Amino acid sequence: MNRYRLPRMAAHPPRTTCRLPALAALLALSCPALAADPLETEIQQLVNQYRTTYKIPGLTVSVTRDGMELFAKGYGIASDTTAMSADTRTMIGSVTKAAVTGPSGYQALAQSPSYSLASRLYGTGAVFGQKFATDLTVGVQRHTPIVGIGINKDNKVHTWYANGTVSVGASNHLDQYEPPVPYSLPAGRKPADIIGMSIASNGMVYTWYRNGGELTRSVGTATDLDQYEKQTTSCKVDNPAPDCKDIDLPGGRSFYNIVGIGIAKSNDHVYTWYDDGTYSVGYSLDLDYHAAPKAFATPAGLTPYDIREIDIAGNDHVYAWYRNGKASSGYSAKLDHYLAPYAYQVPASGYSGDNWYAWYADMTLQDLLRHEAGFTHSGDLAGAAVMFGKDVEDVTYEEAHRHMLRTRPLLAAPGTKYNYSNHGFGLWTLIMPVIAGKPFLDYARDNYLKPMGMDKRVVVASATPAANDAVGYTLDGNGNYKALPFKETSSPAAGGFRASARSLTRISSSLLGQWGWGELRNMGWLPAGDGRLGHEGALDGGNALVLLYPDGYKTDGGLDMTGIHVAIAANRWNNDAADYALAEEIATKVAAVK
Incomplete structure (x- = not known):
């Protein structure tokens, strides 16, 4: 295996691709491979089985250990005629939260003279001040x-x-x-x-x-x-x-x-x-x-x-x-x-029951990043369009939030219970201009991704794809692959970015070079069992997972997994449990190599 310290990456490194002859090639397990070492062969066998079982057109896989890249490769197809390379970008869904949004917000707060993780969202002196006071009152009165x-x-x-x-x-x-x-x-x-x-x-x-x-x-x-x-x-x-x-x-x-x-x-x-x-x-x-x-x-x-x-x-x-x-x-x-x-x-x-006014007054930015604000899972753009008399594509995130406050219940007092919320992370679209003085996408690109050399490699979804953007696929009624159109995202902060698995492990390694394990948890990385952290994301045409092993982590058989990061990123939605199983098997194979 080639082990090397991750460098600052160029915008578009050379791609190793092969041309596949027509749509029938979608069922091919992979492009013809060069001679591979035993580890690469074992990983390819795992990936081939995964792709066959779950009908995955293409994916990228990457593994690092202690900041060293051990493995990165693409499998299957990025489009009807182009193979996946290690750097092909797919939609990563909610992995956006852990890889981009949470760290961006955490960094902006660390650099802010006026705001911190403990800053409140609503009320006098808070991030939003009284901006949403009427909407909040409507929701409280409807539900309590x-x-x-x-x-x-x-x-x-x-x-x-x-x-x-x-x-x-x-x-x-x-x-x-x-x-x-x-x-x-x-x-x-x-x-x-x-x-x-x-x-x-x-x-x-x-x-x-x-x-x-x-x-x-x-x-x-x-x-x-x-x-x-x-x-x-x-x-x-x-x-x-x-x-x-x-x-x-x-x-x-x-x-x-x-x-x-x-x-x-x-x-x-x-x-x-x-x-x-x-x-x-x-x-x-x-x-x-x-x-x-x-x-x-x-x-x-x-x-x-x-x-x-x-x-x-x-x-x-x-x-x-x-x-x-x-x-x-x-x-x-x-x-x-x-x-x-x-x-x-x-x-x-x-x-005499729950005091939602007090709950809203107590809600902090840290509660959002830990999914403990009490918000329900997702907002409703179609409902907001009805509420504000607009077409769905014209609804702003501010209007989506007003709709959320008026129509959705709070599920628990902030800081007391985990309730995964896309909307809570989507709110960083509105928060970043307040705490950092610039739009979320601009800050994420210029202040967070660019210093890592990742601003051209991790990008928000666009209706106009670049050469290294994979097509997203779904299955039609007959179980055949169906290509999905490229489109803009309505909520970039919640799940609207594209990346390869290699870029995701580069980011996770970089984060742990700057922040501690507990800080990653506080910026949106989720417990993945036995002390590990991770995040998965799935949406039409995209599927991703990153899994991080802490210092001292050992398998039941005593295999040392310390410092291993593994990522997979595919161009079709798949089963979460299967993704974790594949990532764990790959990590174990890597750890077994002396």
């Missing part, structure tokens, strides 16, 4: 203290609160009949996960939840939400349960778009209202089974984004409660047809 309201056939209103209690009252006095008492949720769920609640004609309480990226449902009583039917499991995951159930929503909508769910007592049809001003009719597992979405109207001065919850009374009148402390009565298409907005009273104890 009430998480669900249901009306039984006797017209008694049950209200569930974020502090884990439920009361019984009337539409204008939510604990008129019974004060709040505790309720229990399905295992693993919390009040912030509740999307909507309603009571059927038989008195059973139906609750819909956000569970990862899926919508799930349970059936129970007011105080035991899954007493009759446990929370459903999704069939869209690996190894689904035999009794899995998927909940279908109308096309173009996700559970985040739901602003209210109600069950008609006359026929138990489920009505669902969405933030685009439409409602559908179905049943608990198929929300538009009976009727596709059609328009509904809110009272004057209110929008769907102001709705806290909706349910249907025994006479099938629809009641809606709004964040401004008003309620109205109408029918499915006109929410104030019978009664214009009137005041309702929330019990004082209902406000």
